[in-house]
Amino acid sequence: MSTNKTLIIRYGQTLPTSVLITVEFAKNSTKIQPKLITKKDQTIIEATIATTDDTIIGATLISKFLSYMSNLAPQQDPLILTEIDSWIEFANNFTNENLLKLNTHLTLRTYLVGYQLSFADIFVWSKLKDDNISIPENFQHVNRWYNYCSELEEFKVVKSNEIKEKQQQQSKKNEVKIAETGTKKINVGSSANFEKLKGAIEGKVVTRFPPEPSGYLHIGHIKACLLNRHYATLYNGKMIVRFDDTNPSKEKEEFVESILEDLLKLGITNYTISYTSDFFTKLLEIAEQMIKDGFAYIDHTPVEELRKERMDGIESKFRNNTIEENLNLWQEMRKATELGKKCVMRAKIDMKSLNKAMRDPVLYRYNDTPHHRTGKQYSIYPMYDFACPIVDSLEGVTHALRSSEYHDRNPLYAWMFTATKLRPVEIEDFSRLNFKYTLLSKRKLQWFADKGFVSGWDSPAFPTVRGILRRGLTVSALKAFVFSQGASKTLNLQDMNKLWALNKKEIDPIIPRHTALSKKRIPFHLSNGPTTIESKTVLKHKKNVQLGNKIIFFTNNIFLELEDANQIKQDEEITLMDWGNAIIRSIEKDSDGEITSLKGELHLQGDYKTTEKKLTWLPDIPDLVNVTLQDFLPLLTKEKLEDNDNFEKCINTQILKETLAVGDPNLRLLSKGDKLQLERRGYFICDKPYLNPSESIILIQIPDGHQKDVFARRT
DSSP states (O other), X not given: XXXXXXXXXXXXXXXXXXXXXXXHHHTTOSSEEEXXXXXXXXXXXXXXXXXXXXXXXXXXXXXXXXXXXTTSSOOOOHHHHHHHHHXXXXXXXXXXXXXXXXXXXXXXXXXXXXXXOOHHHHHHHHHHHHTTOOOOTTOHHHHHHHHHHHTSHHHHHHHXXXXXXXXXXXXXXXXXXXXXXXXXXOOOOTTOOOOOOTTOOTTTOEEEEOOOSSSOOBHHHHHHHHHHHHHHHHTTOEEEEEEOOOXXXXXXXXXXHHHHHXXXXXXXXXXXXXXXXXXXXXXXXXXXHHHHTTSEEEEOOOHHHHXXXXXXXXXXXXXTOOHHHHHHHHHHHHHTOHHHHTOEEEEOSOTTOSSGGGSOOEEEEEOOSOBTTTBTSOSEEEOHHHHHHHHHHHTTOOEEEEEGGGGGGHHHHXXXXXXXXXXXXXXXXXXXXXXXXXXXXXXXXXXXXXXXXXXXXXXXXXXXXXXXXXXXXXXXHHHHHHHHHXXXXXXXXXXXXXXXXXXXXXXXXXXXXXXXEESSEEEEEETTSOSSOEEEEEESSTTOGGGOEEEEEEOSEEEEEHHHHTTOOTTOEEEETTTEEEEEEEEEEOTTSOEEEEEEEEOTTSOGGGOSOEEOEEEOOTTOEEEEEEEEOOSBSSSSOOTTOOGGGSBOSOOEEEEEXXXXXXXXXXXXXXXXXXTTTEEEEEEEOOOOTTSXXXXXEEOOSOOSSTTGGGO
């Protein structure tokens, strides 16, 4: 059915959120078709109906009109329209009291008005988004409704738009930096080994990073991306981020968005985005021409038999079919007939080759899963070995940087240019990142997530970008680690300690110090201590005044760590950190010989240089906060998985170790993502900040690079 009206929307540099969302809804409408026009000098947003020249001015009216013309909830009911108007008025005057009313209203509701999504939901959600209104975590019904709307396809465009805007802003910042420094070269350090690219010409180099949108980026992907970015920058060229979306069974738009988000977090910008699916029609044409030229044939040998023949170097009975027979079967594949579904297109190379990658590999296969971008337009899809070299050539890529796992397939990559008569692309190998006690296989990582061993792909135990950043790794430490290796082709098993040691050097001078003790703490009464609570302001970091101050409290009743108390001797003089010396006069124990309390006295005139023990402590005051300390252990119990290993028998079933603790009152001020050092415990990152006394702050331990026995901390 044809569209009745075209709505031309003119706006300045930013499209209001409510309009952005309703435009998405209108795309599926048969009543209206929006057309967006950006004008830099446009100070207002206005829309004109092409057939009547009627004009609507203002974001609220335009988005409201679009919603009425779209396939949203029935809105001809005067009562519904009145309710929607009341929510518009409500959203234009947001206060904390209004948020509370909204939370109460949504207690037993999915939508604001009626039983379907309406413009009320769109407008209120947009207002919260545009005005950066923070929703308290205890407003669970608002949060539930807000998150539900965020996951709707039409709302996701807002997130995609934000990513693009941030990338553009970052690109502009980079351009300014380049203009100021007069160079685009990255300082990768003296230890880096970056060989020159063969045949590289200044200003002509084009590299590409081709992630498959079937999962989240991990540290191995980042090495590939950073190397491509480095060489493109070094030669004043460009980099393409091409989504290799040739397997609709595994790919989703959410993975595209997550990959772009991760690249933004890593500060990787100034690239062109493309998709292999942009070339699907062209790839089909090239495939057909290969059949006509005798470089490919159609095979409908059963899958397992085909695999065995390839392993044994046995030619298929279909290998010598005529070109006409192959073209007929090719059409069966394209039409997705019952016969066509059983067929694959294979390259005709050398079934006796010692390199099994050259034994007539499959180039095209049938897949009836709708594609996340093209829907059901195609029924057959190219394999990576077919699509990658062709699209590299078509997009102008000059140098294809590939990890060493593809080395045996390099001859196939080169053969494709012979078969297609396309411009060849230089291949540059680099070693793949492999780490001890972990894995980078998306399939195996998915298994961990599916089985509930981790909370998700952003688990701090995972080597994904989201996981390692959540665990406290800095972007600059990650880049330094990758660049320290350069483009070396040498395969080796990396120790994560090296990465975390770099991270420690970076964060140690710039993060505050705080104190936390385990719940198994021991009371220590100081006979001459202050009988009322006293306080003192001290530096958060003794060597970094820029971090500011914190307040510590003093009383005559304090706590020591149980482990420390067990090491103390009667009449021993100790140092209480940030206070002074004290002498232990009495050690109280129960019938089992376990320490229950200590008694002693302050000796502030004592010399801390003479004491053996410098101990952390906390005052016995009501303002101490509950803290959960999380430590994540490796995914595997075996340093390196061999090809014949069953990885399920090598998994670590105790990935997470939690310690219940109490912390000093200053921890209340932490925000999510803040890094800190807990004195004598190590480095941590705040995963969940303070909300109320009944909920624990969650701090995730940041490895420091000195972990000798990966399983020593289990006990």
